Amino acid sequence: APPKGSPEHIAAVTGNIDERAVRSNAARTADWPAYGLDYAETRHSKLAEINAGNVGKLGLAWTYNLESTRGVEATPLVVDGIMYVTASWSVVHAVDVRTGKRLWSYDPKVPREYAQKGCCDVVNRGVALYKGKVFVGTFDGRLVALDAATGKPVWEKDTVEDRTRPYTVTGAPRVIKGKVIIGNGGAEYGVRGYLTAYDAETGEQKWRWYTVPGDPSKPFENEAMAKAAKTWDPAGQWWVTGGGGTAWNSITYDPELNLMYVGTGNGSPWNHRKRSPAGGDNLYLASIVALNPDTGEYVWHYQETPGDNWDYTSVQDMILTDLTLDGRKRKVILHAPKNGFFFVIDRTNGKFISAKPFTEVNWATGYDKHGRPIETPLARSREAFDSVPGPFGGHNWHAMSFNPKTGLAYFPVQNVPINLAEDKDWRFNENKPGQPQSGTGWNTGMLVNTQPPKSKAFGRLVAWDPVKQKEAWRQEYASPWNGGTLTTAGNLVFAGTADGRFAAYSADKGEKLWEAPIGVGMVAPPVTYEVDGRQYVSIAVGWGGVFGQFQRATDKHDLGRVYTFALGAEKPLPVVPAYPLGELISGVKYDPAHIAEGTRLYVSNCVFCHGVPGVDKGGNIPNLGYVPSRDIANLADFVFNGPFVKKGMPDFTGKLSADDVEKIKAFIQGTADAIRPKP
Numbered sequence: 001a002p003p004k005g006s007p008e009h010i011a012a013v014t015g016n017i018d019e020r021a022v023r024s025n026a027a028r029t030a031d032w033p034a035y036g037l038d039y040a041e042t043r044h045s046k047l048a049e050i051n052a053g054n055v056g057k058l059g060l061a062w063t064y065n066l067e068s069t070r071g072v073e074a075t076p077l078v079v080d081g082i083m084y085v086t087a088s089w090s091v092v093h094a095v096d097v098r099t100g101k102r103l104w105s106y107d108p109k110v111p112r113e114y115a116q117k118g119c120c121d122v123v124n125r126g127v128a129l130y131k132g133k134v135f136v137g138t139f140d141g142r143l144v145a146l147d148a149a150t151g152k153p154v155w156e157k158d159t160v161e162d163r164t165r166p167y168t169v170t171g172a173p174r175v176i177k178g179k180v181i182i183g184n185g186g187a188e189y190g191v192r193g194y195l196t197a198y199d200a201e202t203g204e205q206k207w208r209w210y211t212v213p214g215d216p217s218k219p220f221e222n223e224a225m226a227k228a229a230k231t232w233d234p235a236g237q238w239w240v241t242g243g244g245g246t247a248w249n250s251i252t253y254d255p256e257l258n259l260m261y262v263g264t265g266n267g268s269p270w271n272h273r274k275r276s277p278a279g280g281d282n283l284y285l286a287s288i289v290a291l292n293p294d295t296g297e298y299v300w301h302y303q304e305t306p307g308d309n310w311d312y313t314s315v316q317d318m319i320l321t322d323l324t325l326d327g328r329k330r331k332v333i334l335h336a337p338k339n340g341f342f343f344v345i346d347r348t349n350g351k352f353i354s355a356k357p358f359t360e361v362n363w364a365t366g367y368d369k370h371g372r373p374i375e376t377p378l379a380r381s382r383e384a385f386d387s388v389p390g391p392f393g394g395h396n397w398h399a400m401s402f403n404p405k406t407g408l409a410y411f412p413v414q415n416v417p418i419n420l421a422e423d424k425d426w427r428f429n430e431n432k433p434g435q436p437q438s439g440t441g442w443n444t445g446m447l448v449n450t451q452p453p454k455s456k457a458f459g460r461l462v463a464w465d466p467v468k469q470k471e472a473w474r475q476e477y478a479s480p481w482n483g484g485t486l487t488t489a490g491n492l493v494f495a496g497t498a499d500g501r502f503a504a505y506s507a508d509k510g511e512k513l514w515e516a517p518i519g520v521g522m523v524a525p526p527v528t529y530e531v532d533g534r535q536y537v538s539i540a541v542g543w544g545g546v547f548g549q550f551q552r553a554t555d556k557h558d559l560g561r562v563y564t565f566a567l568g569a570e571k572p573l574p575v576v577p578a579y580p581l582g583e584l585i586s587g588v589k590y591d592p593a594h595i596a597e598g599t600r601l602y603v604s605n606c607v608f609c610h611g612v613p614g615v616d617k618g619g620n621i622p623n624l625g626y627v628p629s630r631d632i633a634n635l636a637d638f639v640f641n642g643p644f645v646k647k648g649m650p651d652f653t654g655k656l657s658a659d660d661v662e663k664i665k666a667f668i669q670g671t672a673d674a675i676r677p678k679p
């Protein structure tokens with residue numbers, strides 16, 4: 001037999017990964033060969049060497065440096081001790097679990113100026129593996145097949161059908177029946193969402209399915225689009241903005257039913273009245289859609305948020321399981337989307353079974369028996385209103401897991417306070433001061449925090465009983481934006497937190513049993529697997545994602561790093577450097593009369609990357625209230641083709657004037673002065 005970790009060994013063990021291997025692995029889950037572990041994406045491991053009785057003896061085996069400075073969201077895949085994990089900028093690393101050493105890495109060299117085309121950090125959620133190839137979707141929208149043994153590209157496809165549009169890819173591809181399936185993002189900017197299937201061997205395109213209809217003056221691609229178009233008002237010219245519905249995260253597959261399920265995203269623009277003035281459900285936004293994986297044909301849909309108006313994506317991870325409900329065994333989908341309700345859906349036909357709020361919700365009081373939300377008057381208010389959950393979601397993309405023994409689903413719940421108001425003057429692609437990120441191409445049709453939000457920020461780990469539709473237990477967290485979960489047959493739940501703790505809880509009761517004080521915020525979900533008879537737990541650490549660009553819950557920061565733990569391992573945790581938060585800026589000269597316009601310019605160009613100066617503390621992108629004061633005094637040097645363009649900062653040449661920059665300076669220094677504690 002070739003030595004473990006040699007190209008021959010890797011070729012042999014990854015060459016075996018096909019549909020049969022993924023399904024047979026589900027019986028014992030020794031490997032972690034697919035994004036959600038199995039096609040049902042349960043993230044439930046049957047390994048129990050590490051269990052509630054001995055988890056206290058878990059220690060660090062090794063760390064691996066991903067050499068990235070931005071968010072790390074990847075689920076690592078592991079087959080016979082060969083790990084594939086991604087870092088920011090879609091860089092792929094192959095790591096030997098037996099040694100913790102690099103086997104190879106692959107950098108798709110995403111042009112850094114592409115960063116401004118993504119709403120939510122230059123992240124990547126991981127790779128897919130099939131018959132000796134590793135598949136990665138790159139931030140700039142390519143799908144690359146790599147030789148699993150060497151990391152050399154085998155084929156590459158451009159998944160973006162229209163390069164004038166800001167499409168990005170952040171999600172992990174899935175392989176279903178020899179086809180690599182990938183969606184995209186961009187609905188904050190204005191795109192038309194779609195999924196594409198490529199032949200895993202050759203890269204040949206097999207099918208493409210749009211999530212929303214195109215221009216109704218042209219023939220619809222299929223019957224599903226014709227049907228969907230009836231739920232949109234042409235007066236909104238949604239096809240100009242794109243309509244949205246981007247499938248940027250979740251895809252699952254039921255081999256018995258031969259159905260794949262995709263979660264779709266929010267509307268482009270967010271504002272329903274701008275997108276579709278006469279109302280309408282706007283299919284297939286914010287829905288779960290079942291497709292035939294062979295052809296990409298529509299089979300059924302269930303829309304969780306009709307007429308989305310709040311960035312309520314339904315792209316959150318789905319879990320396929322069987323539940324006994326009213327004495328009847330049902331094949332269901334479990335889903336906790338941004339809108340704050342936990343859904344149980346019949347996955348054979350898309351019929352609504354139940355939905356209950358898993359967090360505070362103010363846009364709907366519940367769902368009727370037909371599966372339609374009962375909206376509150378506030379939901380489509382013409383005045384500014386606190387959106388609860390807000391656009392960050394009651395639960396975002398952070399992975400959910402389901403343990404069949406406890407019957408509980410585990411996921412991080414949160415509130416990030418946001419106040420929304422209709423942007424009555426919004427026009428497509430009009431870059432106007434005050435419109436959130438319009439300077440970098442956003443088209444939300446909403447204004448953000450024109451009134452200070454009154455809702456409170458929180459984060460918590462929730463164990464949810466989908467039969468009773470009730471919370472079973474919770475652990476309060478220090479902040480929103482916490483990591484996804486893993487659950488095991490050892491009666492455990494593992495999850496990392498925004499404030500840098502990687503912890504294990506008992507799955508049935510939620511007692512904290514173990515904790516590693518890593519120090520750096522975690523957003524990615526952990527995985528577990530067995531190598532040479534030993535069980536390991538790994539988590540890719542790297543603070544970021546949409547909230548993590550400009551906010552933080554720790555005072556430390558580090559390069560991206562994979563941490564791997566095993567029973568009895570005793571490596572000390574690395575000493576993590578302090579986050580270099582400077583002094584509050586002072587002394588930058590400005591004209592106070594410029595502050596009001598500077599505020600509007602800051603909102604339309606800077607705020608969703610840099611946060612509020614002096615108030616937020618910076619995430620993986622610095623807060624401008626705490627950089628050296630001279631940098632703000634010389635702001636134009638940074639704004640116009642400055643030194644950070646090579647790290648992904650936009651070049652605002654031609655977009656902002658020298659006068660605009662003076663006004664932005666006034667806002668930054670003025671805000672810092674306003675919040676400075678009085679002596």
Ligand SMILES: O=C(O)c1cc(C(=O)O)c2c(n1)C(=O)C(=O)c1cc(C(=O)O)[nH]c1-2
Binds near residue numbers: 544
């Ligand atoms: O509408 C979209 O197309 C789109 C794409 C993405 C993405 O691809 O990361 C996010 C969102 N929306 C989004 O609304 C959101 O909250 C979000 C968080 C994150 C992240 O990785 O932290 N991505 C995205």
Ligand SMILES: [Ca+2]
Binds near residue numbers: 187311
């Ligand atoms: Ca979105």
